[in-house]
Amino acid sequence: MTMPNILFGGDYNPEQWPEDVWVEDMKLMAEAGVSLVSVGIFAWAQVEPRPGEYDFGWFDRVLDHLAEAGIGASLATMTASPPPWLSRLHPEVLPTRADGVRLWPGARQHYCPSSPVYREHAARLVEQLAQRYGSHPALRLWHVGNEYGCHVRACYCDVSAADFRRWLRDRYGDVDALNAAWSTAFWSQRYDDWSEVLPPRTAPTFGNPAQKLDFARFSNDAILACYTLERDILRRHTPGIPLTTNFIGLVHKPIDSFRWAAEQDVVSLDSYPDPYDPRTHVDAGFGYDLVRSARRGQPWLLMEQAPSAVNWRERNAPKPPGVMRLWSWQAVAQGADAVLYFQWRQAAGGAEKFHSAMLPHTGEHSRTHREVRELGAEIAAAAELAGTRVQADVALLHDWQNWWAVEGDAHPAPLDVLAAHRAHYAPLFDAHVTCDVVPPDADLTSYRLVIVPNLYLLSTATADALRQHVHRGGTLLVSYFTGVVDETERLHPGGAPGPLRDLLGLRVEEFWPLPVDGTIGLDLDGRHGHGLEWSEWVEPGGAQVMGTFTDGELAGRPALLRHRYGAGAAWYLATRPDPALMRAVLDQVRAEAKVAPVLPGLPDGVQAVRRHGDDRSYLFLLNHGGMPATVALPSVAVDLLGEQDAAADIVTLSPRGVAVLRS
Structure with a gap:
């Protein structure tokens, strides 16, 4: 269009x-x-x-x-x-x-x-x-x-149950394959006939996680x-x-x-x-x-x-x-x-x-x-x-199937996918770095840096794509509770991070989720702060330790690791650092990836984004702060909204002010 x-x-x-x-x-x-x-x-x-x-x-x-x-x-x-x-x-x-x-x-x-x-x-x-x-x-x-x-968002009626069974037959072929995928040997859930298969209706306790994941897939497809x-x-x-x-x-x-x-x-x-x-x-x-x-x-x-x-x-x-x-x-x-x-x-x-x-x-x-x-x-x-486009050097990976799976029941601790994404995205936004948010099967060749928060459900195809990205010279940042299960909610052999073990140069021995509102001390390459929500017992297997936990049972153990792989590098965070420390980590990683902000030296609260046409680019400056802001431009530009000088190299933004500059 x-x-x-x-x-x-x-x-x-x-x-x-x-x-x-x-x-x-x-x-x-x-x-x-x-x-x-x-x-x-x-x-x-x-x-x-x-x-x-x-x-x-x-x-x-x-x-x-x-x-x-x-x-x-x-x-x-x-x-x-x-x-x-x-x-x-x-x-x-x-x-x-x-x-x-x-x-x-x-x-x-x-x-x-x-x-x-x-x-x-x-x-x-x-x-x-x-x-x-x-x-x-x-x-x-x-x-x-x-x-x-x-x-x-989903319907659990008998009509939907019949449609769900049809969807499962198309996916698995026969009941034996379904039983294998759903691990129905657990809790005597083995099915003998398709008529026994139902949507995950309200049950006495935790439902089958693979059944719930497939029902989320089916419900999306039905709509x-x-x-x-x-x-x-x-x-x-x-x-x-x-x-x-x-x-x-x-x-x-x-x-x-x-x-x-x-x-x-x-x-x-x-x-x-x-x-x-x-x-x-x-x-x-x-x-x-x-x-x-x-x-x-x-x-x-x-x-x-x-x-x-x-x-x-x-x-x-x-x-x-x-x-x-x-x-x-x-x-x-x-x-x-x-x-x-x-x-x-x-x-x-x-x-x-x-x-x-x-x-x-x-x-x-x-x-x-x-x-x-x-x-x-x-x-x-x-x-x-109209028709101009935004370009980005950074991609954050988001996967709906992982979202449906990672927020399931009976995990080491409840995780909020969007909260994890915000924690990784906000430091980029605040640093005026443009970021695409992409699916697992996206073409990663144009990105310098790829960020993967909490990819609990990890396919071998996605692991291969991440491995290729790093091998050809890209930078990767992966956060905790990644590479735990495959597409059928079965654990990857050998534990996390599953098929990323060679890429990250480590294995996760145990998950150590923190108490509600608990924190854990961190020393990340000389920068001190706290980890939130989660921690892990990580055993390096070639990765360089870049930061450690500083208190509790994990004191002295790795919290941030870096591993050379091919022409690139993969980083791993075994916790979620507090916002200031997360910003420092993201700044360090993107500096290694040679990812620059849209415009350096901007005042706090000012957002900068560029859209590109065939022969022109447009710089947007948006003041989300409560104070006036002055921005120095690298070259003279014309404000399409007519609020700045006809040809300006300095822009003054009122609170909630906007400038759209052609260069």
Whole structure:
């Protein structure tokens, strides 16, 4: 998908308003610089009020209004929330929790992903939409479903059980292979017939970890099948119209975004940083780097964000003046070619009536709407950014299957995958080093440094790729509890780090997780601090000890090791250092890898990112701090936003200030 400019707009739900409001909407959208709106996301009950009876007349008029106003439509397939009549006539479509409780209509996403009845009705509706609107002049993009897996992440009903058994037969072939993969000799779990195999429903104690892992894989695939069913219909009717669906949150555990990205033409993300969290922009940055990496650097779409407050947190803070602009430009800096919101006009009723909108209850003269209009003008003025890309020398490896496995039961201690990723990512962000977040099968040849936090589930293929990366001269940093099990949750022979033992030059004798809120002293190459959460008894097998634990039973034992391998080097951390010490370790490792910041010497709180075009590059400077900041530039640059001198070599940023500099 290529665009001549950065798209600007948001969700539009005209079905919530009388038609005389639509005319005002078109006028105000045009004045705000809106170029794309997502329409029809929750319109199924309005366009199909009864089975097989369609009322598209009102929706025809909506799309006609948009076309006349020059506003494009990201047209949803309307299948995200079935109408009440579907579950009344076919209660078997309703999803069931692991404890057997059925979920009912009254909210949204009340369907079992494996239900053939749901899929049949959804496909019939999508056929109607594709035939009716495939050549409409407003259509720019198909928006398939909406926020898949947001509320129903898995279904445990009998329909899903049958679908799970089919999926397992395709994966393993016969019951004997399943028994071997699931280690069912343990606890008398051996299966004799496929009919005995069930989803991991609520059980007396710890369930089978391999069964749970496969069910997570299956559930992702079952939801993905709903998406691909609709996508294939749309591609058959409108092969020239790109398709997307919006991932939710910064990283959503049930949905493997890397797997899904391959099935889309452009990746979309809904992002809702928390104004109460002073480091929320770092978490947002991680999500943006991941979604950008999901299609190998292709620009992505910020499909939803809040203009101000949301409605679903325990405490819903509004965005202070300037924050919405700052965070919108952060998304663009990190690769977004669209800045969209939920939603255009604030709802007067329903569960999201307190969720902010581009046009709030208080109308066009509100602070929020003024900021929206000002940003719309800036986005329009920076059209040349569209299609440019972000480049990175560092990759952090994230694997959904590892995530599903490592946060399972009966481990030495509970581990939080995203917390581990943040601990490794934040020092890079703070050092102004651009980082891709990549899957295990990514091509690593362009990266100088690869970081692997807590890769508990490690395949031999991933181990081989990491080994090749180091052998040809790359640098690798691996953290604790890595290389423990294979794809079937069986321990690697000889213990951790499994197939990385020769690469890292060590073996892990024992895991020594720390007590709740406990710490352990560290001396890492002369830098002192504390380890958090975890420690390990490591036996070097060729690796050089670069740091040790300084207290407790592990005092004097290795905590940080380095091993030469081929033309490169692999580092291993047997704990999670405190933030200051982790920054020091990352600085040391990236210096060895010859990874430089985007811009050196930046004040605290200022983020720097570059996007590159064919013959130009663009430097984004974003001040997340509370104080003004002055930045010296290596060469004269022009600010696309017009806030700096026409040709500047020094940039002054106000708190929450932004500069977009062409060089």
